[in-house]
Amino acid sequence: MSTGLLLNITICFAITVSSFTFAWMLYRSKNEHSEKSYPSLKMLVILWMLVGSTYLPTTIRMIAAYFNNPEIDLLMYNLASVPFAFVSVPLVYFILYVIVGDKNISGFLSATFALFGVVYLGFLFSNGVIGPNVTEWSSLFMINSDIAINLYLIGLFVIPTAMVIGLLSLLILRRLPKKLRYRTTLPLVAISFVFDFMLTDFVTLVDEMQLAARIFILLGTVQAYLAYFPPMMIQEKLGIKEYSYEVYNESNDDDEQEVNDDV
Amino acid sequence: MSDVIDVNLEKEIAEFYQSFGINQGPGDLQYRLILKVLEINEGNMVEFSEIRQYTDQFADRGSIGSKMKTVFQLEGLVDKVKRGAYTITDKGLIAASFLKETDSFFKNTKKTYEILERMP
Numbered sequence: 301m302s303t304g305l306l307l308n309i310t311i312c313f314a315i316t317v318s319s320f321t322f323a324w325m326l327y328r329s330k331n332e333h334s335e336k337s338y339p340s341l342k343m344l345v346i347l348w349m350l351v352g353s354t355y356l357p358t359t360i361r362m363i364a365a366y367f368n369n370p371e372i373d374l375l376m377y378n379l380a381s382v383p384f385a386f387v388s389v390p391l392v393y394f395i396l397y398v399i400v401g402d403k404n405i406s407g408f409l410s411a412t413f414a415l416f417g418v419v420y421l422g423f424l425f426s427n428g429v430i431g432p433n434v435t436e437w438s439s440l441f442m443i444n445s446d447i448a449i450n451l452y453l454i455g456l457f458v459i460p461t462a463m464v465i466g467l468l469s470l471l472i473l474r475r476l477p478k479k480l481r482y483r484t485t486l487p488l489v490a491i492s493f494v495f496d497f498m499l500t501d502f503v504t505l506v507d508e509m510q511l512a513a514r515i516f517i518l519l520g521t522v523q524a525y526l527a528y529f530p531p532m533m534i535q536e537k538l539g540i541k542e543y544s545y546e547v548y549n550e551s552n553d554d555d556e557q558e559v560n561d562d563v
Numbered sequence: 564m565s566d567v568i569d570v571n572l573e574k575e576i577a578e579f580y581q582s583f584g585i586n587q588g589p590g591d592l593q594y595r596l597i598l599k600v601l602e603i604n605e606g607n608m609v610e611f612s613e614i615r616q617y618t619d620q621f622a623d624r625g626s627i628g629s630k631m632k633t634v635f636q637l638e639g640l641v642d643k644v645k646r647g648a649y650t651i652t653d654k655g656l657i658a659a660s661f662l663k664e665t666d667s668f669f670k671n672t673k674k675t676y677e678i679l680e681r682m683p
């Protein structure tokens with residue numbers, strides 16, 4: 301019984317819980333968002349739901365590996381591959397909608413990425429995977445199709461990552477108030493973090509690298525949560541604290557009344 | 564010439580600057596239109612009637628004439644070459660170049676805030 305696998309289970313479970321919680325918190329805050337930002341919010345919720353849905357079967361897969369059950373391990377790997385193949389769909393919609401602002405263009409292009417996902421799954425399931433190779437730290441599968449790996453690398457990850465970087469640069473180059481800069485760039489950095497390390501997680505054949513990738517995914521999820529719901533300490537440190545105040549009404553000012561009376 | 568200057572866009576830009584309390588220069592629609600007409604006719608004489616093609620819908624003749632005299636002529640942005648005809652000076656071209664900067668600032672700011680509006 302490996303303690304490394306236990307650590308892996310814990311990390312996968314933490315990713316699952318934090319992703320679902322974040323998605324739920326975002327969904328609950330929907331009334332605070334404008335009509336214009338609602339479509340992108342919806343996509344963000346779906347994105348984090350898909351991340352959670354990828355790591356829920358992965359948690360079970362790691363538990364199966366811990367108890368030496370390769371059938372469940374394989375079943376859960378295949379199950380996790382389904383949400384994983386479609387993670388880029390809401391992301392592409394989100395980025396395109398934010399930049400272009402056209403629901404039809406965003407919908408059409410994200411549907412193309414859904415097609416990429418279906419083709420990837422087709423190659424993955426038709427060619428199968430080799431494994432599991434259970435080590436001290438993890439349980440690894442090797443994708444038995446070069447086409448699937450290339451499709452997944454180029455179509456599902458490189459293009460969406462380039463889009464995230466594009467939007468990020470667009471926002472970084474503009475002069476924005478500190479609070480807006482924090483609120484817009486941090487979620488993008490977090491998404492990029494999670495997205496890229498998910499790629500590493502699924503293609504790597506080195507157990508330590510997979511574990512490290514999962515740690516970074518967990519950090520990315522926490523980072524995304526902090527971007528939307530920053531604790532007071534961070535707000536104060538970064539100087540982005542929002543003060544609640546009422547507009548000062550001069551007619552209620554007793555001192556000024558006295559001055560006026562004197563005059 | 565009416566294809567070159569988009570009066571509605573100029574109005575939108577002027578209102579944008581007015582919303583910051585900048586009511587003169589970039590925030591003044593008359594100033595914007597006069598300077599743009601002069602700039603696109605760089606090196607040529609501009610008749611008062613050409614300027615009025617754009618400004619008549621927003622301002623009366625008197626206020627444009629007064630602006631030409633108290634702002635453009637006084638500050639040396641134009642030279643009066645004959646009665647009711649002007650030509651832009653080098654200083655006027657600098658002012659026109661600044662006006663272009665204000666156009667870019669308006670467009671960039673609008674684009675950025677539209678993006679931010681769509682960000683959850």
